[in-house]
Amino acid sequence: MRPWNFSAGPSALPLEVLQQAAAEMTDWHGCGMSVMEMSHRGKQFTQIRDEAVADLRELLAIPDDYEVLFMQGGATAENAIVPMNLIGRGGAHKADYILSGIWSSKSYKEAQRYGDVSIAATSGEAADIDGVRQEPWTWFPATTEWRLRSDAAYLHLCSNETIGGVEFPSWPDMAALGAPGVPLVVDASSHFLSRAIDFSKAALVYAGAQKNAGPAGVTVVIVRKDLIGHALPVCPSAFDYVNVAASGSMFNTPPTYAIYIAGLVFKWLKKQGGVAAIEAANIAKAQALYDYLDGSGFYLNRIHAGSRSRMNIPFFLHDESLNAEFLAQADKSGLMQLKGHKSVGGMRASIYNAVPLQAVQALVSFMQEFERRYG
DSSP states (O other), X not given: OOOEEOOSSSOOOOHHHHHXXXXXXXXXXXXXXXXXXXXXXXXXXXXXXXXXXXXXXHHHTOOTTEEEEEESSHHHHHHHHHHHXXXXXXXXXXXXXXXXXXXXXXXXXHHTTSSEEEEEEEOOSOEEETTEEEOTTSSOOOGGGOOOOTTOSOEEEESEETTTTEEOOSOOOTTTTTOTTSOEEEEOGGGTTSSOOOTTTOSEEEEETTTTTSSTTOEEEEEEGGGSSOOOTTSOGXXXXXXXXXXXXXXXXXXXXXXXXXXXXXXXXXHTTHHHHHHHHHHHHHHHHHHHHHHOSSEEOOSXXXXXXXXXXXXXXXXXXXXXXXXXXXXXXXXXXXXXXXXXXXXXXXXXXXXOHHHHHHHHXXXXXXXXXXX
């Protein structure tokens, strides 16, 4: 049996996808070429791209008035590409950002280079939430705290903070928040395809593929068509959404093999029953781990209960001198990549779509045995 991979990204891919890619490595569908060797403008790769777009549209019920773009540079590049494309809308050159952790803070910092960028809300300081003292970046700011500008070109949030394990499960209705003309832009990288997306609320959603959608190298951008065509003069041609959309994501040579693998992941997701079925599985996985953490006096999770991520679950030992021993024994037990991010410490289990319930059960069993021996 392969080890269970809890990496935060690049993360576990479905075994079935890896096996199919291996079988097709040197000869895709009898054409005599690997996908890596194909012209990106040839009929074979055009078919691969078209099927990937169609399958993604079906999985997420993407409306016709949204473009699906495959881009490069990861979500980090979109931190610049988004403001370069959107902040000039309306001429005010303003954007608002919700800060809920390290990644949204990075997005905010990058966007400041392109206009008047304001912090609409932040969880960056300790606070009492529902009567519980919460440390910075351990909850998502309540919408009642948001300070929005009606003339902002967009509002940006990161709906799942990979490092902190904070998730915003229900995206806001901008009209209900008093900013009906402000588009919502969402970095959904680390829970993309793990749950449905309500496109009546989100105008632009972007995600690095290397969590749930495929390997590192391709970034998915789903953008409402009316937001395209407002790029700043400084925006490079290859990053202008107008050019990317008009060329079918092939303004320059795209990350062809990453798109191919993503397409296989989309087909795998459809076989599992689609996003609704995978969301139900994700709920069960997260619940199994959180239930154990909540019932243990040996481990703890510091995230506010209403902001807990289903995808990235950080946890800590009360006696942190045991961290190295825990990780070493977990590794020997086939439970890989559980070390927490250096900025947070402790442990982190990333239980993306390709990580089955069996893996979470194996982790819980190991944690129980470790607690029995050292608790």
